[in-house]
Amino acid sequence: xxxxxxxxxxxxxxxxxxxxxxxxxxxxxxxxxxxxxxxxxxxxxxxxxxxxxxxxxxxxxxxxxxxxxxxxxxxxxxxxxxxxxxxxxxxxxxxxxxxxxxxxxxxxxxxxxxxxxxxxxxxxxxxxxxxxxxxxxxxxxxxxxxxxxxxxxxxxxxxxxxxxxxxxxxxxxxxxxxxxxxxxxxxxxxxxxxxxxxxxxxxxxxxxxxxxxxxxxxxxxxxxxxxxxxxxxxxxxxxxxxxxxxxxxxxxxxxxxxxxxxxxxxxxxxxxxxxxxxxxxxxxxxxxxxxxxxxxxxxxxxxxxxxxxxxxxxxxxxxxxxxxxxxxxxxxxxxxxxxxxxxxxxxxxxxxxxxxxxxxxxxxxxxxxxxxxxxxxxxxxx
Numbered sequence: 001x002x003x004x005x006x007x008x009x010x011x012x013x014x015x016x017x018x019x020x021x022x023x024x025x026x027x028x029x030x031x032x033x034x035x036x037x038x039x040x041x042x043x044x045x046x047x048x049x050x051x052x053x054x055x056x057x058x059x060x061x062x063x064x065x066x067x068x069x070x071x072x073x074x075x076x077x078x079x080x081x082x083x084x085x086x087x088x089x090x091x092x093x094x095x096x097x098x099x100x101x102x103x104x105x106x107x108x109x110x111x112x113x114x115x116x117x118x119x120x121x122x123x124x125x126x127x128x129x130x131x132x133x134x135x136x137x138x139x140x141x142x143x144x145x146x147x148x149x150x151x152x153x154x155x156x157x158x159x160x161x162x163x164x165x166x167x168x169x170x171x172x173x174x175x176x177x178x179x180x181x182x183x184x185x186x187x188x189x190x191x192x193x194x195x196x197x198x199x200x201x202x203x204x205x206x207x208x209x210x211x212x213x214x215x216x217x218x219x220x221x222x223x224x225x226x227x228x229x230x231x232x233x234x235x236x237x238x239x240x241x242x243x244x245x246x247x248x249x250x251x252x253x254x255x256x257x258x259x260x261x262x263x264x265x266x267x268x269x270x271x272x273x274x275x276x277x278x279x280x281x282x283x284x285x286x287x288x289x290x291x292x293x294x295x296x297x298x299x300x301x302x303x304x305x306x307x308x309x310x311x312x313x314x315x316x317x318x319x320x321x322x323x324x325x326x327x328x329x330x331x332x333x334x335x336x337x338x339x340x341x342x343x344x345x346x347x348x349x350x351x352x353x354x355x356x357x358x359x360x361x362x363x364x365x366x367x368x369x370x371x372x373x374x375x376x377x378x379x380x381x382x
Contacts, residue, residue, distance in 0.1 A: 080122055080152050081110050084143055087154040088126045096128045096139040099215075099310065103131045105139070109238050109289055113270040114173050120147030121173040123270075125237045126156070127246065129289045135212030137303050137310040138289060140237055140248055140258060142182065144169055157186040157308040178271050181233055184254045186308035194255060195351060196229040197276060198319030199302050202350035209342050211301060214327040215310040218261070220299040221345075224283040228274050229257045229302070229318070230351075235270045238289035242267065246288040247280055248305075256305040260288040276351070320349025 088108045096105045105128040115122040121144070128139035141157040144165035155161035166174055166182040174182065199219060200206050206221035228234075230251045237246040247259040262281030268274065283298040304311050304318075313325040321333040321340070333340045340346050 080115075080145055080147075081112070083152040084108070084110050084124070084126060084145065084154050088128065088141065088143070088156055091156050091159065092126075092128055092139050092141055095309065096130075099136045099139065100130045100134050101136070103134055105129065106131070111237060111240070113235070116170055116172040119170050119172070121145065121169050122152075123169065123173045125235055125248070127237050127289055132292070135216075137213060137215045137258070138237075138246065138260070139310075140246065140305070141308060142185070142235065142248075144174065144182075159186075162186060175271065178233060181250060181252070184252075185250050185256065186254075192315050192322075193317045194230075194304060195253065196251070196255070196257060196304070196318045197227075197351050198321075198346070198348040199226050199229045199257075199259065199280075199300055200348055201225070201227060201277070202348050205345035205347045207343050208331060208333065208340075208346055209296075209299070210325075210331050214312045214314060214325055216301050216303045217313055217323070217325055217331065218299040218301050219346075220283055220297045224298055226259055226262055226280045226283060226300045228276055228278045228280055231276050232256075232274065233271050234266075234268050234274050234280075236265075244284070244286050244288050244291060249274065249280075254306070256308075258303040258305065259300055260303075261286065261294060261299055261301045262288065319351070321346070 085107050088110075089105075092108075093105055097103065108126040108128045110124060110126050112122060112124040114124070123142070123144050125140065125142050127141075130136040130138065142162075143154055143156050144162060145152050145154045146165060146169075147153075153161075155165045163183045163186075166179055198206070200222055204222050206219045209218045209220065211218050228249055230249070232249045232251040235248045235250070237248055239245040242265050243263055245262075245265050247262070247265065248256055249259070250256045259280055261284050263284035263286070265281040266274075266279055274280075281300070283300045285294050285296075285298050286292065287294055304313065304316065312327075313323045316323050321335050324332040324334060331342050333346055335349075
């Protein structure tokens with residue numbers, strides 16, 4: 001064993017000097033010296049070891065997997081955040097419970113985007129995440145809050161009050177360019193022809209795999225760069241950290257697409273306009289809102305919302321293909337004369353110029369949101 005510490009100082013002179021000490025004194029010095037040596041040569045720990053989980057083809061976190069970092073609330077517990085959580089649980093939890101197979105959701109993760117303390121307005125997002133092991137999409141919503149003498153009044157996506165607040169809020173909280181956009185979101189229904197591309201480069205092939213949910217599908221392959229499936233306005237959910245977070249992209253026809261399990265998210269302000277094909281992030285292996293590790297190849301988990309609620313992907317036309325995503329069983333993508341199975345290369349055919357959803361064959365969410373209009377809103381928001 002070396003007689004030098006990493007810093008280069010010899011420990012032999014100290015050992016030699018203990019020979020003149022007698023009995024207990026020498027023993028005490030030897031004990032101290034042993035402790036110093038042990039601390040010097042012991043390797044530093046980088047953190048708790050992550051328990052390995054059995055291989056699984058599912059893209060949800062495996063039971064027993066651990067977050068890469070402790071889950072932290074997305075916003076401090078202020079009177080506004082507490083009110084948002086209470087309202088979201090009251091209005092969205094019954095629908096989320098239905099999607100979560102009867103399991104009650106935990107307190108929502110609230111992310112405050114903009115606020116105007118002087119005028120008493122605020123805007124942000126909230127997410128109810130499914131319990132561990134439940135294969136269901138998170139319940140994502142936006143909120144607008146207004147302070148009154150009695151406290152904060154909060155309006156959540158899907159309510160008539162949200163539409164009214166979207167028009168009443170000051171520009172500092174809801175810019176004029178977003179007003180009609182947010183008013184349309186949560187109300188629109190659409191046809192099976194979504195007008196969306198697949199979330200990677202047109203003319204390139206990725207593979208698809210099931211998630212265990214009929215409202216979500218996982219894509220993996222290529223360079224891992226996840227691109228916007230259509231033009232619209234982008235909003236962050238769960239976290240502002242670049243390493244993880246969920247993205248909500250609201251399209252002009254009222255539909256929205258969601259992107260989760262990504263890393264290296266685009267640094268874009270909430271409400272910013274992005275064009276079809278814009279970079280959103282990189283396929284990853286961590287659940288967006290909890291940080292739980294996900295087995296398998298890096299992927300992006302993709303979903304579609306209508307009326308502010310997740311919709312089944314089965315029979316939707318996206319990227320030139322009609323998806324076949326049953327509640328159970330194998331998933332496929334079809335077009336005339338061709339059928340692609342999970343794991344086979346799926347070519348992104350993009351969207352034909354001028355393609356837009358037709359006002360027929362309305363698309364319904366898995367569960368109706370409160371105060372949701374069933375009409376088709378095709379007016380393009382500015």
